[in-house]
Amino acid sequence: MAVRPLQPKNSGVMHRTKRVQRAIGVAGFRQARRWRRRLDFWYLWERRWFLIALLIGALMLRMPTPEGLTTEALTVLAMSTVATILFITEPVPLPTVALLIIVGQVFLLGIQSTDVARSLMTDSVLFIMGSLMLAVAVIKQKLDKRIAWLIVRMTGTRTSSIAFGITFVSGVLASFIGEHTVAAMMLPVGITLITLTSGNPKEVRNLAAVLLFSISYGCSIASIGTPSGGARNAIMIGYWKEFFFDPTNAETRKFLVDYLDWMLHAYPMFLIQIPFVTFILLRTFRPEYRDLSRAVVKLRAQVDAQGAMKLTDWLAIVIFLFVLYGWVAHSSDFGLGTIAIMGAACFLITGLVQWEDFNSGVNWGVVLLYAAAISLGVQMKDTGAAAWVAESFLEMLRSVGADEGIALWAAVSGLTTAVTNTMSNGAAVAVLGPIMLKLATVAEESPLLIGFITSISSSFAYLTVVGTPACTIVYASGYLKTTDFLKVGWKMVVMSTIVTLLLAALYWPLIGI
């Protein structure tokens, strides 16, 4: 029996479609369809957080000014709330938030446009910009295979030793050249070891998790080791200077934290965590292969094919060591930012990298975003909004007996961890920094101690893909699931929080906080 000739393209709906197409032309029809879709309820629904954020901001501006808060402070709080919601939910491209902060400062706070523009560029922002350019320059030198070979030479072929080696080497490098740089360099190393072990991803599921998390968590725990480890460290250094340093008061010089000061406080934290990271990863994922000899032999063949180190390789290393020396020895004189920019200029002058590489490799929107967030943070302080929120938060903590000592530190760490897991950690410190530093003042705690806890805790973004740059980069490999981050992340959060609190209680008092 023959099938009824029911070609779908000749059905009623298709006839209607064709009629519409004939009436308005194919291009017009497609345009109409596109508009219809854009106006579709679900598309509006996907932008809901933008509308909700604006609505909340408008309501805050219309509400009666709470006691102890000025109108300007309420406006800044409304802007910060809207920015935080947009940071977390990302209904619009994030640089849009930066643009809105700038516009808001002029129109809502009545600040002169020139003053707003001036507040955008600080040494911290210059440092973030320079570090990102250095990151691109370092990655372009293709030293990653040599680093990979160094790791396997140091550790042998046992999976657990390689995982430890990757965490250690990634960490040491990330503490100086930034976690995103090292994650980008080490990701191919991890994937190569995985693919050379087995071509079937399902057979190496746990091995992949162990090696890739060794990279990302190694970078994350190290990113607090030095100021150049992450943008948030530079942001906190900037806040200390902006909020507490008074050139006429010698007592306040301790708030000018330089590169070595920072390392002295934070580097031990990174070193202590390394063995715990490997232990947690191996216990959580139990890799399918205990030995990676086959993969290591093949990796060695790939590295051998590169030949000996070239002059340009050595030149890149020398420039970076020169920058590192500048940060350690002269950052208090010239600023971290100037030295980073100088390093980037050296890479350009020697021809090791082209401006186009910087242009395409650096996301300039991030620089703008941090600049605007820091500028808003300063407004939080200047208008008294940060102090008001800090007092309210402290009042809340007082009701549960957590307004001083370790309990307060744990509350600061917990709040920062919660926020940093939902947005970029630099943005978390930019938003929370002013509040936490004011909290320290109100609670009569050391702003340096609370600042360090805030900055360090912002690296505990182990639970989500978006939390840290390193997590985002290893996730791009396609080997990990978002649930893997939760499975192992909570253990990492517990471990890191305990180490931080122990450090704050036992080690920092010994070195003068």
Added chain:
Amino acid sequence: MREDGPTSDRFRILVCIDGSDESYRGLRYAVKLGGGVDADIVMVYVRPIDQGLRSGGLQIRVARENMLDWGLELPGIQVLKKGWEILRETELIGDDWTEESVHTDVAGDPLGDNKIDFSNKLGRKIVLKLKVATDVTTGILEQWEIGEYDLIILGASSTRRSAARSLIDPSIAEKVALNAPCSVLVARGLEVGHGHLICTDGSERALETIDRDIYLASRCNCAVSLISVSPDVESQPQSLSFLEAARSHTTDTGVKLEDVLNPVGDAVEEIIEAGANYSVIVVSDSSRSGVEEFLMGSVTKSIVRKAHNSVLVMR
């Protein structure tokens, strides 16, 4: 000519694959549907565009380029290769097919869209495409705009979402099923050979759905069954008349009519329970507007979300 665009009135199937078993089952089903002589199959893997902001300011493209320098493949390549092996196993592609690789620049991503286009002398196409988009749903819907497909097949999410979560954050399959301008098959444990269960409520739209599904069933030699749920015993005669009208649409089509079901109860629950015995539950697209559907929900949406097996939303 538009990229991937139709060259004739050939039936066009877009298979979205993500490496899950469900998506590969969907691909096999597409081969079955398009196994005749005149169907184009476009297999697409949508890779969300690399975003640099979350990487702390370094564009992920830098990491991506570094991976490519090491000779490592993009995540979707392995998935497409497996899909390709499935196509080869079915002997769909012969030696006389020509192959062409095409790259299209996409703003914001250095690697852009890449595809391999296989075609035979009759103009039939099999396309493997690695596409970038801001998100997977947008990528799939954009691909429809490029090619104007008759049917989209995609795997259901492995985790079932609650009604509340689905309202706030619907799964990709739900979003595509409800927003795509063409019919969408959400594959969930899809097995050929158990026939299609077509739902009817007597409406013009439901009768059109029957006609269209009979066409699809004829392509894969599947039997069809009909179901109309009565909310109570009193309305059973009306449902029976709907089924009678539906039955008349199946006569003389060459497609075997297997069962005619008229359960009493909640439409969604009864259809899901009865549908478990079939390969695919076939439902009409909801006639409600986006706002109405959001506020009141729809049978179609509930079935897509709750069904234990595959659901075909017919448009």
